[in-house]
Amino acid sequence: MKHKSIIFTGGIIGILSVLLVKLGNPGNMGICVACFIRDIAGALGLHRAGVVQYIRPEIIGFIIGAMIISLIKKEFRARGGSSPFIRFILGFFVMIGALVFLGCPLRLILRLASGDLNAILGLVGFTVGIWIGTHFLRKGFTLGRNYSQSKANGFALPIISIGLLILLLAKPTFIFFSEKGPGAAHAPLLIALGAGLLVGALAQRSRMCLAGGIRDVFLIKDIHLLAGFISIFVVALIANSFFGFFNLSFVDQPISHTDAIWNFLGMLLAGFAAVLLGGCPLRQTIMAGEGDTDAAITFMGLLVGAAFAHNFSLAATPAGVGFNGKLAVIIGIIVVLSIAISNIKSIKKLN
């Protein structure tokens, strides 16, 4: 089969995501890259939202799993220098958009696959954001090329993530762990870490990217990456039905709100910024494990974005989106648009 690897990876992500919920993760949050990075920001005390603080071993697994497999396959290469600070800002706003919607693109699919109809608005917004982004890519948008760096650069984030694992195991008093709320809901550590390692390795091999899936349909009419997207949906849908997690409605969905416009605009912002970055939060995390320090900087942007989102009440709650969150999304769209416009390097027209 032509898209074997990506469909297989999607299937594994789909089933593991539902199993992780069954084993203790929050609803429809078996895997959510944005939410999990947000929880890590909370655990480190970068924000003090008491209900979303936990060092999520899945994220550590993604980085280390991608690092190990890329070393084995000789694809690990320390590289960077492609507009790092702009990438940091884009990562920051991907996180703001995701936390106004309440989920990264991966959780968007998982929410769809459990019948959360609000996610449809998110998917439409995400698609429109990507569509806008591809317009700039066609016009010659680029953040410039990267260059090879010394090995130490590439290993820095993986080493930090090992440090996080040590903190998770040692549980020192200065690390915050939620006692209630989503942060207190988690699958057993070793299972979550194992799932993360497996997904990290598979996503590295298959190049799974949710923003890329939709982008390539617009840009080159290629459905390769989209096949992974659909595979996650189908398998998670079947697994959710099996475990009785499927509930088709707008209301009473786990960690979700019904504010249609902001579900739409939040994911529009995330999709637009992700396309300019060249990948969704999952893909950025995987590339950060492969030695891409621009992706590592983006990861830090996501982390700092999450801290801001909770320190300034930008993140949505199940009750909806507050004024600050709405303002932050609008500012985000303006900033990302400015970045898109100001980084067009004129090229000959694409046929």
Place this chain on the structure above:
Amino acid sequence: MKTIVIDARGRSCPEPVIMTKQAIGTLDKSSELHVLLDTTVAKENVKRLFKKEGFRTDIKVQDNDFLIVAQKE
């Protein structure tokens, strides 16, 4: 025979594909396209594009880079 060279090393996804696609548009039948890349991912993506557009490709490894030589079938 005309040869068009594209250096897409170090470019983020999907720029190598866009640069290649753009060059394909300017190509006439007899010319050859040389695409320089430095990641396996970009190599796979550009190769997939060439296949879809009906090109014959030959991939050479030079130090840490890949050179895809493509010609219309």
